[in-house]
């Protein structure tokens with residue numbers, strides 16, 4: 001296996017001084033890249049390959065969105081409460097969704113996920129990584145293409161999955177807030193961490209909620225990791241971008257934008273509304289909270305003591321390309337105040353005709 005943490009690699013050691021402390025860095029055999037741990041060296045070639053051939057030359061497009069969704073659907077297959085009942089609770093971020101694709105893609109919540117599993121399969125084989133490592137690595141590299149994203153952590157060393165995750169571990173958009181918080185709680189996440197993870201819906205679209213309008217984004221800036229998701233989901237919904245009446249969908253505020261019932265309810269529930277609102281005008285907090293929650297998600301079910309920190313292979317994302325605003329056509333009056341203890345932040349409003357949001361192009 002090429003990426004065993006203890007793999008012997010020919011590498012040159014160099015000593016550099018950072019922040020007044022002496023740190024030992026390793027120069028990889030390519031003579032260019034330096035890392036903290038030599039076991040991470042082969043990841044540079046994987047990174048460059050997927051940036052070019054999976055993510056269309058480093059874009060924050062459909063494959064990045066799908067790869068990020070996949071990190072979640074693989075990792076959340078982890079249920080200590082099932083284990084406590086003597087059942088198999090799933091191996092977490094173990095790649096089971098790819099290894100046992102024929103089983104897990106049959107689960108209703110995984111509708112459409114087969115597309116990115118199949119695209120990633122070629123790269124997993126080519127680079128001889130475990131599926132669990134590859135899925136989390138691709139998610140972290142992919143998100144770095146979205147301006148405003150944090151540089152996510154990446155730990156290497158997930159063994160191959162041995163069994164499929166059970167059904168019903170992935171929440172559905174039509175689940176109640178109680179059920180969503182309980183499911184995440186079972187996997188070890190607080191209500192605030194659930195909201196932090198939902199920053200992912202800032203770079204996201206739906207193909208299957210309303211199948212007549214694939215690629216319909218959740219906010220007006222699906223290629224930017226920005227707080228627009230936390231702003232736009234708080235606006236009063238008035239329309240369906242497509243047919244309406246779809247399970248898990250509620251009305252959205254702008255033509256071309258789709259809203260999940262789960263996002264809508266979490267933005268308005270007393271347990272989560274104030275934290276949701278606190279991220280609406282705070283890119284830095286959004287980044288920091290998402291980074292911390294993703295670090296936890298990416299190693300669910302794994303023995304971290306056996307893993308190697310290869311975060312220095314993940315590119316540093318570009319700074320945000322947007323500042324928090326209300327897209328043209330609506331105003332602060334359209335915000336549905338839900339937090340009982342603080343007012344929703346006052347935001348600049350774009351001028352111009354009612355915003356209509358184009359779909360995320362397929363590639």
Ligand code: HEM
Pocket residue numbers: 062065066068069072112171172173174180197198200201203204205206207208209210248260262
């Ligand atoms: C309450 C929990 C969640 C629910 C109910 C939910 C539900 C959904 C649904 C229904 C879609 C649309 C799928 C489609 O029709 O193509 C979607 C897309 C997406 N979700 Fe979530 N999600 C949740 C949490 C998360 C988390 C924690 C992450 C990542 C950390 C995530 C990342 C994404 C991404 C990136 C997409 C866009 C995929 C694309 O554009 O192809 N979601 N989610």
